[in-house]
Amino acid sequence: MNPGTDPDSDRVRRPNGGRSSNVTMRDVAELADVSIATVSLVVNNKKRERIGEETRARVLEAVAELGYRPNALAQSLVSGQSPFIGMVADAIASLPFAGQILRGAQEEAWRNGYVLLVADTDHAPDITAEAIKMMIDHQAVGVLFSTWYHREVQAPPLLASLPAVFVNCIPQTPEAVSVVPDEVQGGRLATDMLLDRGHTRVAFINSTEEAPSTVGRLAGYRKALAARGIAFDPDLVLPIFPERVDGFQEAGYEAGNELLARTERPTAVFCYNDRVAMGLYEAVKEHGLTIPGDMAVIGFDDQEVIAAHLRPTLTTIALPHYEIGARSVRALLNRVEGAERGHVQRVDCPAVVRTSI
């Protein structure tokens, strides 16, 4: 057995060489018979003129005796500099790719000497308020307020008390800083890729929520058509209601069947997301048709577990979640320094080329 990994010695071994792990500044103060402030000043090497050499020596002796390790909490308290950036997310746990926002934010925070304090609120307003209070209590320099899909939000009132950046969402106040995916650019790119391959009858299976994604991707689709002089045909935009059929796959399957029953079929379909494309695949296959030969399909999201593993693999537009997380931290740190004015930063959505178009 490797003694270095023996967890039963947890509470008795420490990097300082064998002393208790719970030594505090107070313990040092008591042993040295000085105030906690004096310990703090000695340990942090501040205001040397205020402390006599004899006192100083007594404190350092107690530090050595107890194996006290000055900690980041104490140091941030003394310096008045918080090491924390808060991140309040509504659903890290329930969406595959939202975790990439977390990773991008974390790595950018670390690069700048900050630690992320993360809270997953599961959409509950009371937990959101609790989480923001916790971050204020720990003197986070600011908070990233993140939603798992791109949408408009009501900013929680507590957020007004510290610098904030809205991640993947846009609050209704024009002075806010938001970092979101560029839905229009993404929708245009998806459509352009189909038009580039010679398709002229391109359908768009679009969701019906009032959200930046549905509005933006449709605007991108129309721009791409307009740029080629192709008239917009409203019959080629199929609205879906995923909540009525228990999922996007189910909605994509139904919309696919509707498209395939038409006498004049489109030859290519842009799907609102990869789950819609997954359902469309089923419909196409049940009709004995092939992708992309009989119908080219492009998705949106580059959703893990699905996009790369459908048959055929799905060409799609990726949501730049890692980049959104990283840029949000940079925007927050600029805002903390007073350098960032309210605006919406839109991040490009790149194409992921596979075999379905």
Place this chain on the structure above:
Amino acid sequence: MNPGTDPDSDRVRRPNGGRSSNVTMRDVAELADVSIATVSLVVNNKKRERIGEETRARVLEAVAELGYRPNALAQSLVSGQSPFIGMVADAIASLPFAGQILRGAQEEAWRNGYVLLVADTDHAPDITAEAIKMMIDHQAVGVLFSTWYHREVQAPPLLASLPAVFVNCIPQTPEAVSVVPDEVQGGRLATDMLLDRGHTRVAFINSTEEAPSTVGRLAGYRKALAARGIAFDPDLVLPIFPERVDGFQEAGYEAGNELLARTERPTAVFCYNDRVAMGLYEAVKEHGLTIPGDMAVIGFDDQEVIAAHLRPTLTTIALPHYEIGARSVRALLNRVEGAERGHVQRVDCPAVVRTSI
């Protein structure tokens, strides 16, 4: 515009009524002309006998004047009680359901008055060490070391310096506390559900990694057969190599084709995970057969985005990730109090019944 959500007033408004947000104990000490320790003692209402009434009044006046808000950092420093539990995870960002471990851990931590400090290490040893150091520096009472799939691990050496619980993984030291899914029970449950429906030729498409999941689910499968007096037939266990074909779906598709080419077909298949089942579905459909009529299929994981949305919807065994996260925090707090001896806690995997068997 709602002034309560005006982020441009971030740095000038505070719950304390309009003072600067960066007032520290040091500022109070300077204004009151006392030591930081004295401020700390007054603010935290400690050792009243040591502080004269006049000094006390002066400190409280400075607190009011500056709008100082005693913060959680200061309080945990004074009390010697850390409010943090660290969580070091190797890939929150890259797996759909690993987020549920985070949510379970967070909610249990909050119920006990702790805050989770989360770090996603992306499997990098240097980031793991950095994250654990960060947690030691912030005096986390202990660390949850979590992996995204159930496996054996080498405990990072730094973890020996504070209480730890291994989440979803088992280190090679027998004294460690681990909380993991019960793979044997899950494998047995899946097989029993097929046998209950009258199937006697039940295949098992199993992965080939050396992992508790492959070994445990196979053991469960064999137990279920043995309990009914059905002889174990090694030909019915199909090994797959997902890394060779770029994914579990692809491997499930190949194994499905192999099964379907046999003269004596099994009537039911237990799949190592839902992604394997997704690939098997494709093979079954391409053969013009139906699920569950021609072949019953059960998966494992209850993987979001897939399980509930295949056609037909997939009956499967869920990984109890939320419960694992919550129990890990309870085990860690017990360990901090010295009450938890080394052991492996196995959490039951429940069935999710849909329409594929």
